[in-house]
Amino acid sequence: xxxxxxxxxxxxxxxxxxxxxxxxxxxxxxxxxxxxxxxxxxxxxxxxxxxxxxxxxxxxxxxxxxxxxxxxxxxxxxxxxxxxxxxxxxxxxxxxxxxxxxxxxxxxxxxxxxxxxxxxxxxxxxxxxxxxxxxxxxxxxxxxxxxxx
Numbered sequence: 634x635x636x637x638x639x640x641x642x643x644x645x646x647x648x649x650x651x652x653x654x655x656x657x658x659x660x661x662x663x664x665x666x667x668x669x670x671x672x673x674x675x676x677x678x679x680x681x682x683x684x685x686x687x688x689x690x691x692x693x694x695x696x697x698x699x700x701x702x703x704x705x706x707x708x709x710x711x712x713x714x715x716x717x718x719x720x721x722x723x724x725x726x727x728x729x730x731x732x733x734x735x736x737x738x739x740x741x742x743x744x745x746x747x748x749x750x751x752x753x754x755x756x757x758x759x760x761x762x763x764x765x766x767x768x769x770x771x772x773x774x775x776x777x778x779x780x781x782x
Contacts (some may be wrong), residue, residue, distance in 0.1 A: 650711015
């Protein structure tokens, strides 16, 4: 597979990655307020990678800090999406599959590595997490009309 680094593509997919993370955060806000998701992955990762950071930041600023961290993840995942070959990026099914793959990478790689407790048996939480990762993939890919480079 040939690695493509087109600056225009990278700017677009990086930007869409941030916007997708914002959309995902909005959906996550709804699912956590409905108690479908107990702890968001960005919060769990931040607590493991920067222990004590949240306790040093005023409680009222936690949502902003978590949002910025999540947007950073979204940016990086969008940039990675931009490195996929154009013939893949332009297929409508690749975005949702990419979003789902990000969730799998979290469950199989990141969470075990950081020793983050996972509630895999909670069907409601898993459906909510799948939904917001599919949303991420749809937005980052520019669905339903993938942008041509």
